[in-house]
Amino acid sequence: MPMRLGTPMPDLSGATEWLNGSLQPEEFKGAPTLVHFWAVSCHICHETMPDLIRYRDEWIGQGLKIVGVHMPRQESDTDIEKVKQDINTYGITHLVGVDNRHTVASAFQNEYVPAFFLFDHNGNLYFRAAGDKGFERLKPKLDSMMQDYLSSQA
Structure with a gap:
């Protein structure tokens, strides 16, 4: 069963390796967070990545935290290079x-790439979606969540 809206953000500590830094769970406390599952063999992941990076760049200076989770779909995806x-x-x-x-992925009850999980600043699931159709719904939800967050900080 997929994770329900309002569910607290699961633990991220089960990754086998961290790239671009190390996991500091305390940095997510009180911050809106996007967790994005992807794989190197995923064509849709590659197609949507430039837009995802633009969304990140638009909101990261406003308090958004983002974590990518590379979830291999096949053996060749485990090649760290x-x-x-x-x-x-x-x-x-x-x-x-x-x-x-x-x-x-198991902690998030996720089987798909790409998959997107938005958590509000209280750490609760605000939105989740997968695939290219889910990605189309991400931007409006991200904008709404961030506007709510910024309003709460004013």
């Missing part, structure tokens, strides 16, 4: 967990 190459190619500067054992 391929993951690093995609990180470089797409300009992924945010924290990326490599979830080769699918521990993080």
